[in-house]
Each structure stands twice: as structure tokens, then as C-alpha cells.
Amino acid sequence: MEYRLPLQQFLSRVAAHPDKIYLHQPKNRMWRTLTWAEVDDQARRIASGLLAQGYQPGDRIGILAKNCAEWFIADIAIIMAGMISVPIYTTAGVQTIDHVLTHSNMKAIFVGKLDSTDAAQQTINNRVLPIAMPYPTIDAQVHWNTWLGDYPPLQNLAEPAPQDTMTLVYTSGSTGVPKGVVLSHKNIAAASDCTADIVAMKVDDRCISYLPLAHVVERSALEWTSIYGGAEVFFTESLDNFIEDICYAQPTLFISIPRLWTKFQTEILAKLPEKKLQRLLRIPLVGSLVARKIRKGLGLNKCRLAASGSAPISLGVLQWYSRLGINISEGWGMTETAGLSCATIPFDKALLGTIGRQLSCVEMELSEQGEILIRGEAVFSEYYQNPDITAEAFTEDWFHTGDLAEVDQNGAYKIIGRAKEQFKTGKGKYVSPAPIESMLGRNTDIEQACVLGSGRKQPIVIVVLGDHLHTGSETGREFIHQGLLTTLSEVNNELESHQRLDHLIVSEEMWTVENELLTPTLKIRRSRLEQRYEHFIEAELEELVIWQTELD
DSSP states (O other), X not given: OOOOOHHHHHHHHHHHOTTSEEEEEEETTEEEEEEHHHHXXXXXXXXXXXXXXXXXXXXXXXXEOOSOHHHHHHHHHHHHTTOXXXXXXXXXXXXXXXXHHHHHTEEEEEEOOOSOXXXXXXXXXXXXXXXXXXXXXXXXXXXXXXHHHHSXXXXXXXXXXXXXXXXXXXOOOTTSSOOEEEEEHHHHHHHHHHHXXXXXXXXXXXXXXXXXXXXXXXXXXXXXXXXXXXXXXXEOSOXXXXXXXXXXXXXXXXXEOHHHHHHHHHHHHHHSOHHHHHHHHTSTTHHHHXXXXXXXXXXXXXXXXXXXXXXXXXXXXXXXXXXXXXXXXXXXXXXGGTEEEEEOOSOOGGGTTSOBEEOTTEEEEEOTTSEEEEEETTSOOEETTOHHHHXXXXXXXXXXXXXEEEXXXXXXXXEEEEGGGOEEOTTSOEXXXXXXXXXXXXXXXXXXXXXXXXXXXXXXXXXXXXXTOOOSSHHHXXXXXXXXXXHHHHHHHXXXXXXXXSOXXXXXXXXXXXXXXXXXXXXXXXXXXXXXXXXXXXXXXXXXXXXXXXXO
């Protein structure tokens, strides 16, 4: 299929409605807006600035910044100059930043607002040219607003071919050193155009960009999809103002990840306990008023499409939100597939718990081992400077995703785990942890879960409870304890004998990006968790539900 390439699509938007507002950026609680024409003008000036440094077409230019209008503009400018963007997660440490800078042979990097500038300041130093966005950031020789004033809009823009590299996206490193995924202009065009089509995006739609733009889902399924579909994009200033900014934006399309959907759930339950909430929802009229009030409080009262991606989400969480009138469509994709590849869009209650059906830009099938194989115009062709791993990842033109799945009677794919995450118990039986963790998510007290047990007679699960729970008193802890026992029993009754959980251990430590137990995209790092809780795997335990403080 022929796609209009990303830069062509952006320029067509500018030509079609130059004065329409495209980006909304908060700064010091004041909102400023940029029209399509203003974004185009700034991108052309920044592109002129890049070329004035002597950089050549094909040079790699980094972006290390929290989501903001300048992130989008820098991305567009890099394409206009014929160069290749290399985004880096804002939570990346010294080792990761050093690896990406060196491996990509980066020439310059746009740096914006960061929670901590220590790693960036230490690593970037004078190795590449830092270009400071107009926010508090690292020391830099060049400043964004200076370039806007010093350089004229670039007139002769690059004209990339479909197979030219548009961006080099490094994986989040959940299983090791980040790999550089080479994505072409056609890869991004296919994924973004198909996403805009399947969500039926219109020019009066509103989105909010807050998930890491270094991750391909936010980049392809929001940034570039907004360019293909024409939606307005709002940014958020900080986590402290997150809900306030959502309420201001009133998004009609809202993408999140399982970890944040459970966080929202936790915040709701902190104000309205689960039993009372469900009792109110069952009362005619009152239930609809309560649900509407909750949606309004989250800023999602105008949302026509809510979605979740990046990691599996519990069926119980999906059903819980559905009772509030928030129907969450689940999507699946990878860095290697340039974004969304499969989705339950439009929403269909019959497909809850699945990732739906493939988009038109890809083909999918299952291998004999049940692994998802994928090919198509959105699928990458190589890992940067890594021909051996590239060769291992493909059988002819089919990419091996590493995800194990089943196809149901509706033709929808259901993820049942990652091939590399399976472990063998002491009985010689393989266990896939992800589906079990999803089942445990029915219990709204459980915020995070990780099933472990390689070499153990039966697997165990470590869980983190929501921070809305009051476990200080004996009564509070006993009430939660009984709920966990019930959940453990119900889940075990649905599992095969070798999958059943021997014990549930309540961790006192929250898993975060900062303590390196989550990836930048908030997926659990299983290898790190196995190391952290190795003594529980090896210990002889007695109680079914155990609090970590009782064992340490």
C-alpha cells in the first residue's frame, strides 16, 4: 500500500489549516498554544540550526526530554534536515545514556525538562552538542530560543525515501542492554496512518501526551497519529498537576498503561471504598450519577475511546472500569512493529481480555509453538549494527515477537505470556507468569504482582498493595489478609495443578523506575525481582499469605 510519508503528511496538515491550533503547552500553570503554521515555522528554524552546525543527512540527533511541544517540533525538524532522531528515556541512567550516545554515534542532542539532570549532565558533557529546550535543564552551549531568533525557516526540506531510516529507537532494556531498532519513514507512516484510521481520529479530537515519547507507542500512536488524524494535543506540566491537566484538556482519546490505570483505580478507592462503590453502582440512577462524577473527576467525561497498551492489563481491571462507563480497548504492538499492530478497537465487550485483531498494515500468525509471528509495512528490518541478533529474530520475512498467544473463536489474539519469561518448576513443568498475574488483578487491593518459582516445587507470587490501604492496625491488615486468601484460593481453583501458587507474599517495597524494578515504560524487570526476592523462592514457607515483615 502507498502511504503519505510522515513529513509529507505534516506539510499537508499545515497547508490545509495553518491557523488551527495543534499543540497546547502548560508552563508555570499558564497555557500557550501553537498552530500548525507556528509548529512548521519553528521546526524549519530548528532544522536550519542543525544544518548550520555542519551536520549531514543521516546523522543521528538525540532527544532527551519530558513530553512537551518542543519534543514534537524537534522530531519534525530532524526529519526536515534529513537526519535521524534518537530518543532517550528521561529516566535513563548514566550507563544507558552512555550506551545510546556511543552506539548510535550521536552528533547532537536536544535536552529538556528532566526530574534529575545528574545522569544527563555527567554523560553528555562535551561528547555531543547539547541544545537546551526552553525549560530548566542541563548546562548547554546552545539554546532553543536563540536558534529560533538566529536562523531563518529552512526552505529546501529533505525528501526522504520510504525505506530511509527515520528514527533509531532503543528498547527499554527489560531483558538486557537496549537494542537499537531501525524504523523507516514507511514503518512509521504505516503504523500511524492505520492507527488514525482504526480510531477514526478527527480534527476536533483531543489527546493528552504524557507517556514517554522515547517509547514507540506514544511516538507513533499519539504524536504521529495526531499528524495523520489532525487531532489537537495537550501536554501535562508535572505529575502534581496531572489530573488537573487532563481535566483542562478534556481528551476525547486517552491512552494509558496498566500501571497507571491501576493507579487511577487506587486513587478512586482511597475516596470511595470498593464495597460501597459497587453497592452504589448497582442502584438505578444513583449508579449512573456516581459513575459520571468519577469520570468527570478523572477528566474523562468527554472520552470516546480509552485504551491500554505496553503491557498486559488484568481482565478484572477492565471489567471494573467498564462498570464506571469507561470501556478500555486493549492494544498490542512493539518497538519493532513501529507502534500499534493489534487492538480491540472499536470496543467490543466480547473481546475483553484479548488484544483484538490485527491492523491492516501487518499480518500475524502463530508458530507451532504458539509464538506470534508478524510481518508487514510497519515491521522493522534490522537492529542497528547487530546483524546476528537481526538474523535470529526473523524466519524469512516473519519477525518472531517472543509473545505467546492463542486465537479465540472471534479471531482475536490473547497473550498468554512471553517465551523468555516462562520458567520450569521443580516438577519439570513450564509456567507462564503473565496470565496468572493478570488473574490476581481482580483483587483491587493488589497493585503489582510478579509470579516466580524457577526450580521450586510450586510457584509463588510477590505482590505490592495499593498505597490507599491502611495496614497499620491489626484490624486493617487482617481484613486485607482475608481478601488476599480468598483471591489466592479463587485463582488457584482456575489453574492447572503445576501452576497453582503455594504462597502469596506481600512486599513492603513499591516497585519503581527509580529502584530499577520497573522499566521506563513501567513493566516489571523480572530478573531484578528474582534477585531481590530470591531468598523467598528458596525458603520453606508455612502460611499461604505472608507479609514480608514477618519473614525478614
